Amino acid sequence: MSANILLIVLDTVRAQNTSAYGHSNETTPFLSSFTERATRYDQARAPAARSLDSHVSIFTGLHVEEHDIIRTGDKLAPGHTIWESLADSGYATAVFSENNWITDIDAGLKDGFEHVEGPQNVPFTQALDPTTFVAEEGQGRYKRFVRQALGSDQPVRSLLNGVATKVQSDYPEFLPRGSVGTNGSTYTDLFLDWEDKQERPWAACVNYMDAHHPYEPEARFDRWGGEDLRAIQNEIEDVKWEFNGGQRPWWQRRALEALYDGCIRQLDRELERLVETLAERGDLENTLVVVTSDHGEGFGDPSRVRPDTRVASHSVAIHECLLHVPLVVKYPGQKDAKRIRDPVSLTDFPTVVEKTIDGDGTPDSFVTDEPVITTAHGLDDPVRKRASAYVEDLTPYTSTARAVYEGSGTEVRKHVTWRDVERTIAVRDAQTAWSVSNDGGDHVREVFEGISKLNVTGEEMADLSERSVQQLEDLGYM
Incomplete structure (x- = not known):
């Protein structure tokens, strides 16, 4: 029987803040124990420092410079993701996430999935979601939405979802907007319900957003933060630019890392629940499980490249706090721990999937002769x-x-x-790196000269709905 494929993305989680990679706070006890029966990659790197660029590379196997899907409005042409290949091969495919880059926005990333579970910010999550409807049909088609709602299995609840969404959009003073913040447990439940019904090999992506700003861990996981830090967070209008602009002191950004750690601890619990349920069902043994992140996060980390700047949040920098990500992989049939110390790239995920399906997947599958590269575009x-x-x-x-x-x-x-800045930086582990020289640019230029932009862009993305625009603004991408 063909192996199942499961990609678990702990969105915005940097390796530096996981106890599995040496963090002093015990944020990932389950991930640490999982490495005792899986493969841990000590030097894994994300392709980019933000969700869109990075997910396109992970899904396609193309470097950022090759696909060039980097701006709001860019769209990947059909036929380039590993999920589409798997669907064509007979796999059941699904994605579960609040990250609307991969579930709602017409960027080409959701096209390979037969089943899509996106943001659950409506009163009745099993009924028709206006956000998804607008992403597919466009704005202003109220009569069409009403007809589709009345023809659905839950007409009344679908119509109530529409009313709630409209009120949230037009009258936020009466019904506060619910944009970012659906607990990851929702997506664990949705995935496990879907997986339990599958009668053929399946391939799924579960992207958890709990560690993305705003950092709001449940009380039982908020072991290092507290109400004072939540109060500071609630006062911040822009988590990135207020600090870079000097409107807020950097100690506040650094302090919020404590809340971030609580969010990672919360994610670790969901990871445990998901993996152990698969084990109880007898499905874990025949599943390729890849646990990683699309990028990390900055909490005032000084830049070694851009003069007199610090890294707040993520996106434009190329600092290790944004690129060094956890990567723990359990190959089908793997029972013993393995540790890989070579640099590896998440861009090789599709290759690892193909090798696994062919029966050739091993802990060395992520290790290639190709250079590990990353690209961080400016604003x-x-x-x-x-x-x-x-x-x-x-x-x-x-x-x-x-x-x-x-x-x-x-x-x-x-x-x-x-x-015109060049640096060579030594990296010992997820906790330690330092500059060793002000050169190395010739090597970078030589490697990137061999990389060309490919024709993988599709038609221009359809206009974003107001909800999608608002969510991207809340996430800091607009």
Whole structure:
């Protein structure tokens, strides 16, 4: 029987803050124990520092410079994701996430999934969701929505969802907007319900957003934060640009890391519940389980490349706190722990899937002879407009940064270029890195000269709904 495929993305979780990778707070006890029967990759890197770029690379196996899907409005053409290939091969495919880049927005990422469970921000999650309807049909088609609602299995609840969404959009003073914040347990339940009904090999992506700002862990997981930090967080209008612009002191951004740790602890519990349920059902043994993140997060980490700047949140920087991500993989039939110290890229996920299906998947599947590279693009126009309200000089946040990793174990070297700046950085582990020289640019340029943009973009993305725009703004992408 063909192996099942499960990609679990702990969105915005950096390796540095997982206890499985040496963090002092015990944020990931289950992930740590899971490594005793799986493969841990010590030096895994995300393809980019934000969701859209990174997910396109993970789903397609293409470097950011090859696909060039990096801006709001860019769209991936059909036929390029591993999920579409799996669906064509007879797999049942599904995605579960509040991240609307991969579930709602017409960016080409949801096209390979037969079953899509996106944001659950309506009163009745099993009825028709207006957000999904607008993403597929466009704005202003109220009569069409009413007809579709009346023809659905739950007409009354579907209509009530429509009313609630309209009130949230037009009258937020009466019904506060519910944009970001659906607990990850919702998506665990949705995935497990779906998986239990499958009668053929399946492939699924579960993307958890609990660790994405705002950091709101449940009380039982909020072991290092507390109400004072929540009060500070609630006062912040823009978690990235208020700090970069000097409107808020950096100690506040650093302090919010305690809440972030609680969110990671909450995610670890969901990971445990999902994996152990698959084990109880007897389905774990024949499943490729890949646990990772699309990018990390910054809490005032000083940049070694961009002069006099710090990393707040994520997106435009090429710092290790954004690119060094956890990667723990259980291959079908694997029973013993394995540890890989070579640099590996999440861009190779489709290759690992194909090898696993062919029966050739091993802990070395992520290790290739190709260089591990990452790209961090500067601000696009929507974010530039938002940032300019707080920061006078946006030069440190523009232009493209590129990095190449080489070496192994504690001898990993990261070569970086940004504008006319060159750096070589030594990386020992997820906790420790330091600059060793102001060169390395020739190697970066040589590697990237061999990478060309491919023709994988589709028609321009349809206009975003007001809800999608609002959610992207809440996430900091617009």
